[in-house]
Amino acid sequence: MLLEIRNLHVEVEGKEVLKGLNLNINPGETHAIMGPNGAGKTTLASTIMGNPKYMITDGDILFEGKSILEMTVDERAKFGIFQSFQYPEEIPGVKLRNFLKLAYDTVHPDKKLSVFDFGDLIVKQADKLKIDRSFLDRYINVGFSGGERKKSEILQLNVLNPKLAVLDETDSGLDIDALKIVSDGIKNFANPKVSVLIITHYQRILDHVKPDFVHVFMNGKIVKTGGMEIASELESNGYESLTV
Amino acid sequence: MTSVEYVTPTFYTPFDYTLKDALNLGNVEWRRPFIEKYMDTGFPKWKRLNLSEFFVKPLKPYKGEPFSGSVLYKKSVKSFNDDTFNDMMNRDFNGSHLKFTLMSKAFFNTGFFVEISGEGEFLAKYDLNENPTTVENSLVVVKKGAKATIVREVKGNGKLNVGTTLFLIEKGAKLEFFNILMAPSTPLMVDSNLYILKENADVEVYDIILGGEKVASHHRFELTEHGAKSRLTSAYFENGKERADLQYELIHEAPKTYGKIIGNGVINDESYMVFRGLTNIKREAFDANAEESGYTLVLSPNARADAIPSLRVRNHSVSAKHSASTGSLDDDKLYYMMSRGLSKRMAMQLIVEGMFNPIIDIIPVDDVKRDVKDELSSKI
Amino acid sequence: MSEKLSFDGKVNYVVKSKPGLDKKLIEEISFNKDEPVWMRELRLKSLDFFLKRSNPVFGVDISKLDVNEIIPYLKPDAEKSGSWEEVPENIKETFEKLGIPDAERKVLAGVGAQYDSEVVYQHIKDQLSRLGVIFLDMESAVKEYPELVKKYFMRAVPPNDHKFAALHGAIWSGGSFVYVPKDVEVPMPLQAYFMMASPGMGQFEHTLIIVDKGAKLHFIEGCSAPKYSVINLHSGMVEIYVDEGASMKYSTVQNWSKNTYNLNTKRALVEKDATMVWVSGSIGSAKTMLYPTSVLKGKGARAEHMNITYAGNDQHMDTGSKIIHVAPYTSSKVDARSISSDGGWAFYRGLLKVLPTAHHVKSTVECSALMVDDASASDTVPIIEVMNNEADIGHEARIGKIKESQIYYLMSRGISEGDAKALIVRGFMEPIVKQLPLEYAIEFNRLVNMKFTSDLG
Structure with a gap:
């Protein structure tokens, strides 16, 4: 198993947000977690990544069978976990290209790519995602539109090539064309060795990516698990229909 | 860490106030401790206000009744023995300059001491025509959870106006203060204000300055406890050869304190305006938020505007900002209004009034509101 | 010689x-x-x-x-x-x-x-x-x-x-x-x-x-x-x-x-x-x-001041710029940045003066200060004196810190905390450092890395 979350309880600023969440993900699987606003979706993504703002009060997260709770954020990234952010940060003065090279060299110390080979790699990915090449030489997310930021996140995903991609509301704020490009980017990443966890409010991205499992997430827990049919059900009946 | 601090040079004047003047005013025992210190202190040699000589004018007891409002004010000598009063009077506060705050304490001929619980309004209207030399010494205490509105208006043509007002705003209390100086031909006006804010206290100050010939004004906000919040909005209009040196100081001493200063004004003719914004964030002030901004509209090539901002920050979890700008009348705005049939003069007038209206509109006392409008249009 | x-x-x-x-x-x-x-x-x-x-x-x-x-x-x-x-x-x-x-x-x-x-x-x-x-x-x-x-x-x-x-x-x-x-x-x-x-x-x-x-x-x-x-x-x-x-x-x-x-x-x-x-x-x-000074004496003269100051342990850096606009149609631009860390004290002191003779002046002064920790101190005092009404003057100053969320974002891509801080600080300085010849810029960056015990190249 790639990711195993056991009875996870998490507090944010003294308030319990995750209340005993369980989730198993095998290599090659694509999972979707759907939930209403405020259900704790971002909390889940950030807890897997290890954001120190979120305090785990109980439970465990295992990655390839090992607990990662003691690992810092960068150690988890090196271990093969990737988080795509709903609101990616701006880092003035740091060019996307240089940053990605640095991250790539850190995450893949065994693969020694020259600056030129690396340049080829990111240009190829940028072209696939229809990202203007000039973006590579702009500062990280500075002056990027919402859609451009999301594309930049997917570009980073494909370049860094982790084992587990946790995509937090990657579809929000995208128009139809951009959504298609981003979805293709996710499909491009997916292969039998890696896993994807899509966290979303809406069904539309799932129509493109077609997850193997769909989980309904409410009040800090997964309340229902199934296939794509659940997503359609939620779309027509809303989350309210599930409240007991 | 030490740094070199600039000390304002001082000068003495041969016929300064003495104990004799205090005797005429009464309550000498209470004034006495300040008199000696006053006589030891020189007048500031202010470079930007061009103050290098000074002759005091005769002091007389204040004529007339300047106070009204829904709250009772205490002015009896007995109330001077009040602990809060004594504490506040002895607080380390130099205002625009120590000489003038001491003048207020030692030689005041008017002033008020109000304590507000619940809700209350208080109006002080000083008339310099009747009282050419007005020296005020005032204290406002807004009790826990209370809500106060204070209006101070200084009007007329006098010789000298020196005012010192101290405010203590207790836990959860709210203060709204309208401070209005409009005595255009008065040679010198010196205004010092200290606000001590306790936990979650909330202060909103509107500072309107339409002359004196020379105006020195100082507002100092001490945000001493968690969550204290202060905002000051100033509006000034200067013309002729008027000079004003306005100093606004935010001192953040506690976590999650908030301070905001917005200064807008217009200078014309040969007037000279100095806008000083001081923000001082102490080490203890985690997550403090401070913002100062100033805009001066310069209408004449001979007018001068200086901005002297200063940010001192000793805690790194804060947000501190300052901005200042000066500009001339926006040609596009003028053109737009003129294209609707207004004369250039009218258009200018509208733009200037536009800067004042948001403050004038909320002045809670109708005749004060009218006074300000009249004074402003006569200036334009 | x-x-x-x-x-x-x-x-x-x-x-x-x-x-x-x-x-x-x-x-x-x-x-x-x-x-x-x-x-x-x-x-x-x-x-x-x-x-x-x-x-x-x-x-x-x-x-x-x-x-x-x-x-x-x-x-x-x-x-x-x-x-x-x-x-x-x-x-x-x-x-x-x-x-x-x-x-x-x-x-x-x-x-x-x-x-x-x-x-x-x-x-x-x-x-x-x-x-x-x-x-x-x-x-x-x-x-x-x-x-x-x-x-x-x-x-x-x-x-x-x-x-x-x-x-x-x-x-x-x-x-x-x-x-x-x-x-x-x-x-x-x-x-x-x-x-x-x-x-x-x-x-x-x-x-x-x-x-x-x-x-x-x-x-x-x-x-x-x-x-x-x-x-x-x-x-x-x-x-x-x-x-x-x-x-x-x-x-x-x-x-x-x-x-x-x-x-x-x-x-x-x-x-x-x-x-x-x-x-x-x-x-x-x-x-x-x-305080490097530019006196803009001739019509249409231009000045640009770019400062970067690093105040570390036991340092008191009082730096800034002075610009005197004497002639009309002159313009100036100041971009001053400072970093204070390990108890260092960075003080920006500036003077912008527009003389009565200098009409149609344009000037912007921008000061930004980054405080890396609480032991440090940062002051900004940019004085502006305008003696002419046909002048377009703007000034902005801000003092702040490295945002936790920025550090987290970089770390989520595998970068260590020290490297993340060094990157953010270098990014903050970048617009000015890039004005320096390459070998100086490289050494400057290395110095920042050393301060954060970062191994970045």
């Missing part, structure tokens, strides 16, 4: 130093330099001002600076250098970490002469002389081009400007002189480094640059590797004259060792349609006071 380069600093005689700077010492300095009368008189007049003037009433605390301590080093034959053994360990360590070659280490530590530079310099000299550019050390210029030097020397900054300008006028030695003739564009940046002929030079150096009409020059002073000297006062002066339509860029990277008081004066007079650009990076010294 070559004579000086073969000078290896042996003391021929020792004069017992008397307390206090005096006329006799100044005359002796001037005599030994074989200077013309006007220069000797300028030195003496400066001494007079120095003795009369009081210390500046603002800025860093210099009460512990004893100017008389430098007197022994002013003697013409004084041993200005110590030995390599006397150089503090931390400086040696920094050289090690920066990978500076042995020969250069000794120069930077003030214990060796820059012999190698002669070769490099000779090549550049040939190229320059074909263009008619004069580039030589200040002392030689006084003798070889007396009329030109006399016309400009301490005219932009007169000796009575302030106490340390006066001190400089009295005891200056070394420095560079550059004259770029009309319409000549100097193809490569000139570096003051070439003029560091002997150890201990560059403490009271005078740099005089004249860029004639329509000409163009980039001049670089200093180096980012730490510079150590037994003399704990650096009081240099830079005077620049940018004539009509000319363009001048002056870049400085200052990294004096932490025993140094760095009290510097830099001023440019900018004529009609000319451009002056100051790029200043200050990392070193115990205390610095430095």
Whole structure:
């Protein structure tokens, strides 16, 4: 198993947000977690990544069978976990290209790519995602539109090539064309060795990516698990229909 | 860490106030401790206000009744023995300059001491025509959870106006203060204000300055406890050869304190305006938020505007900002209004009034509101 | 020049130093330099001002600076250098970490002469002389081009400007002189480094640059590797004259060792349609006071000031810029950034003055300060004086910290906390650092990385 979350309880600023969440993900699987606003979706993504703002009060997260709770954020990234952010940060003065090279060299110390080979790699990915090449030489997310930021996140995903991609509301704020490009980017990443966890409010991205499992997430827990049919059900009946 | 601090040079004047003047005013025992210190202190040699000589004018007891409002004010000598009063009077506060705050304490001929619980309004209207030399010494205490509105208006043509007002705003209390100086031909006006804010206290100050010939004004906000919040909005209009040196100081001493200063004004003719914004964030002030901004509209090539901002920050979890700008009348705005049939003069007038209206509109006392409008249009 | 380069600093005689700077010492300095009368008189007049003037009433605390301590080093034959053994360990360590070659280490530590530079310099000299550019050390210029030097020397900054300008006028030695003739564009940046002929030079150096009409020059002073000297006062002066339509860029990277008081004066007079650009990076010294100044004298003149200041442990950096708009249609832009960390104190002090004669002026002043931790301090005092209504002036200042969410974002891509902080700080400095020549920028970045124990390249 790639990711195993056991009875996870998490507090944010003294308030319990995750209340005993369980989730198993095998290599090659694509999972979707759907939930209403405020259900704790971002909390889940950030807890897997290890954001120190979120305090785990109980439970465990295992990655390839090992607990990662003691690992810092960068150690988890090196271990093969990737988080795509709903609101990616701006880092003035740091060019996307240089940053990605640095991250790539850190995450893949065994693969020694020259600056030129690396340049080829990111240009190829940028072209696939229809990202203007000039973006590579702009500062990280500075002056990027919402859609451009999301594309930049997917570009980073494909370049860094982790084992587990946790995509937090990657579809929000995208128009139809951009959504298609981003979805293709996710499909491009997916292969039998890696896993994807899509966290979303809406069904539309799932129509493109077609997850193997769909989980309904409410009040800090997964309340229902199934296939794509659940997503359609939620779309027509809303989350309210599930409240007991 | 030490740094070199600039000390304002001082000068003495041969016929300064003495104990004799205090005797005429009464309550000498209470004034006495300040008199000696006053006589030891020189007048500031202010470079930007061009103050290098000074002759005091005769002091007389204040004529007339300047106070009204829904709250009772205490002015009896007995109330001077009040602990809060004594504490506040002895607080380390130099205002625009120590000489003038001491003048207020030692030689005041008017002033008020109000304590507000619940809700209350208080109006002080000083008339310099009747009282050419007005020296005020005032204290406002807004009790826990209370809500106060204070209006101070200084009007007329006098010789000298020196005012010192101290405010203590207790836990959860709210203060709204309208401070209005409009005595255009008065040679010198010196205004010092200290606000001590306790936990979650909330202060909103509107500072309107339409002359004196020379105006020195100082507002100092001490945000001493968690969550204290202060905002000051100033509006000034200067013309002729008027000079004003306005100093606004935010001192953040506690976590999650908030301070905001917005200064807008217009200078014309040969007037000279100095806008000083001081923000001082102490080490203890985690997550403090401070913002100062100033805009001066310069209408004449001979007018001068200086901005002297200063940010001192000793805690790194804060947000501190300052901005200042000066500009001339926006040609596009003028053109737009003129294209609707207004004369250039009218258009200018509208733009200037536009800067004042948001403050004038909320002045809670109708005749004060009218006074300000009249004074402003006569200036334009 | 070559004579000086073969000078290896042996003391021929020792004069017992008397307390206090005096006329006799100044005359002796001037005599030994074989200077013309006007220069000797300028030195003496400066001494007079120095003795009369009081210390500046603002800025860093210099009460512990004893100017008389430098007197022994002013003697013409004084041993200005110590030995390599006397150089503090931390400086040696920094050289090690920066990978500076042995020969250069000794120069930077003030214990060796820059012999190698002669070769490099000779090549550049040939190229320059074909263009008619004069580039030589200040002392030689006084003798070889007396009329030109006399016309400009301490005219932009007169000796009575302030106490340390006066001190400089009295005891200056070394420095560079550059004259770029009309319409000549100097193809490569000139570096003051070439003029560091002997150890201990560059403490009271005078740099005089004249860029004639329509000409163009980039001049670089200093180096980012730490510079150590037994003399704990650096009081240099830079005077620049940018004539009509000319363009001048002056870049400085200052990294004096932490025993140094760095009290510097830099001023440019900018004529009609000319451009002056100051790029200043200050990392070193115990205390610095430095405010490069542009006087925009001619219609349409432009100035741009870019400052980056790093105040680390035990440092008080009082830096800023001064711009005086004298003529109409002049414009200026200030981008000042500072970082304070480990208890350092960064103070930005600026003056923007628009005189009544200067209508249609445009100016923006932007100051940003980054506080890395709570032990540090950051102050910003940008003074603006506008005496004309047709001026468009904007100013913004902000002080803040590194956002936790930025660190988290970078760490989520596998970057360590130290590297993340270093990256953010480097990004903050980037717009200014990128103005520096590549090798300086690289060293600057390495220094930041060292502060955050980051291994970034």
